[in-house]
Amino acid sequence: MDYVQITPRQRDEMLKAVGANSIDDLLKQVPDELRLARPLDLPAGMDELSLRHHLSDLAGQNQSASQKTCFLGAGVYDHFIPTVVDHLAMKGEFLTAYTPYQAEASQGSLQAFFEFQTMVCQLTGMDVANASLYEGATALAEAALMALNVTGKREIIVSQGVHPHYRQVLRTYLSDLPAIYTEIPLKNGVVDTQELESELETDTAAIICQSPNFLGHIERVPTIAKFAHANESLMIQCFNPISLGLLKRPGEMDVDIAVAEGQPLGIPLQFGGPYLGLFACRQQFVRKMPGRLVGQTIDAEGRRAFCLTLQTREQHIRREKATSNVCTNQGLLALRAGVYIAAMGPKGLHDVAQLCHNKAAYLAGRLADAGLSLRYPNQPYFNEILVQLRQPVDQVLAIANQKGIIAGYPVGRDYPELSDCLLIAVTEKRTKAELDALVDVLNPVGSAPRADHARQ
């Protein structure tokens, strides 16, 4: 099925109308020697019924997180998605609309993005937000590039508490540019402020930290921001949007640029994408921001209306001098996040965050009772806990998987010194019974608590 509606008879009529004897007359612009003389080597096309069987079969070869009990987080979280989110985001008028360059024909998406920008500001306490970027890691990279541009300095200092993928992406973005990438290690699972102070240079454009960080710990962002500002550097925070139902918002902690993976806001896990990059900053940087911005204006009759604005920052006007090469936002996903935030409201977002924290704390307590302690028991956490295991992590994960539990993320992959630790994420979807079942898997009967389990 190729979705072509022109019938063979119409095709002949149209060929005749353009003065062609056959389609080859229209293809002669491609020289013979450059033509593909055979059909593409692809499987034969499929009717819809066969296609559905084929795709169902492929999907069925996966064991999704919904078929199991998911304690896997590491930057992507298995939150509840209200039915209205799917319903509204599936509307063809949103799904199949183009980028809103023609404002009069796009007031629906433009207003939805204006509302999204406003809600991101309300959620983060920041002054301005763009209409979204690709996803969390590239949003962070864009924040770093903006910091270089705003400050005229060259160094970016990054905490090792930032998601390992994000740090890798940042390194890729900064290589080939006149920029210096510096990582600072963690101490007790959080930013080592002494190390940070010693690394700060006059050439430091920004400090980047993530809070809650990759290990789940809440960083002392205001303290880190003080160091940054005393050094005339910018403070960039990577946050988890759901955590802001409870935690201090970036705007309350003197953060200059706040970025996040927006996936927790009503976007399915979908094997890593598409997701949603959130990007918010201080008003003073607005003309240096990357990405699409929607602004309010009036029409010829004085009515409120919305349009893309400050486009002179963008590639289609500024070309190589643009603030970024980004050409679109993640429209449909920004719409989803907007519907999600509005559906939850301030009370719902608070409740979700509190539920996540309650359940993580319950799990941590049950594990402690069983002699399995947190790796850094003194660090506050939101919904993700770092647990030190007695058996090899891979073995525990395999056993749990057999019981239908995805027990967590083996952080030893990225932090070799933590190879005996498991990072467990708990969302509002997990029930007490599921939490209890996880405890049983992590603490099999007969396995004695290790003598050093309480070490800091």
Added chain:
Amino acid sequence: MTHKTEKLLFELSTPGARAIDLPASDVPTTELDPALCTFTETGLPEIGQLQLVRHYTHLSHRNFSVDDNFYPLGSCTMKYNPKVNEWAASLDGFANLHPMQPDADTQGALALLYHLRVFLAEIAGLDEVSLQPCAGAHGEWTALKVIRAYFHDHNQPKRKIVLAPDTAHGTNPASCAMCGANVVTIKSRPDGLTDLDDLRAHLSDEVAAVMVTNPNTVGKFDAHIADMADLIHDAGAFLYLDGANMNAILGITRPGDFGADIMHFNTHKTFSTPHGCGGPGAGPIAMRKQLAPYLPVPQVIKTGDSYSLDYNRPKSIGRVRSFHGQFNVLVRAYAYIAACGAAGLRNVSETAILCANYLAQRIKHAYALPFGPPDGQPMAAAPCAHEFITVPQTILDRGVTIMDIAKTLIDRGYHPPTVHFPIHDCLMIEPTETESKAVLDDFADTMLELAELSQRDTAPFKAAPVNQPVRRLDEVAAARKPILTWTPGDKT
């Protein structure tokens, strides 16, 4: 379309209203340290479920979309987005798969990605494909990083210049700048094709790549592309193909066959994934073997009968995004290619070319085609590819601007063609292959009627749009004093 003003969510907010309730906590409540918590009001809206549904439904009525309107939008390939693709993306095994699950849990997803990789390599006529890039512009940037890495590895770090024609899409130079390359513009000839002499004059041992769109942005297949490729290769540089116009050549010719070394696809153009008011897209890149060691990690591979993600690529440029690509966009692209098959894809391009030529034929006596056949000759004498450009001088001469024409088309229910790109005062028209002949004929009739109207009365053009939710906007004021968020007390 509705004319009624739709209030903002914040103006609809009612304290205490909720759209969703959540389960009660089945574990004790645990308070976090208050020093870490926020206690200030966010100002987020509070709305009941029905009101929320109505609000977004009203907004949906204030949008043009492919499901509702014809979009002859040049360079954007606004084809139909098949509904079965959405069904596929919503399958539990795809939608609810966590990206960090072990490979054993994700064999179906990895198999799909692997086969898509193979499909795209075949369509491109190139050896290797990376599915990582998030969108076309991200694909351009990734590909340029790959080229830079190649030259670093081959001890030619001074190759930092990228040549791009003056008709290139704006993302091309912007992507270059983001990887530290210097962009130099090369001229186009009056017939819209690349000026080979100017290209020759600019090639040197400092040039890393030449970015070319082919068929190019004026809607012509550049018959000299192979000669260009030879020039570029002789100078030791790579030919980068912007795949924006792949919808014109599927199964007819392949970038690898005409000399391209590396390219990006736009799945939301060529492979029917929905534009979603601006995203998500996906921008896979294809390349020759010699560039493959540098492609980003991870790469999906097949070993025996099992699929996995390969991170062990020591020469890789590294990661370009988190996790493994725009997976659920790629599911839709896969579903489309699988539905079409080889014969279907070829028919897609043949029909896209036929539709563009037919539409051009129907209107060209009133809309001059600067790159079309001589007056009085049919399109077959100098056919366009899947899109064409018109500079409607007789209408412009009446004082009607290109934007006036665009806004008038909105009133007639058509999304306007691309305006002022790649040259000033042009309309760029791409009907795609998925429209019916009746739609093409109706659109042609409307265009002809407007041409005729412009000679009698230009007032309707100046007033347009008049039957949309809003009249023409003051976009200058929006940029001069940007209002980017709602503030309490703002009037409707």
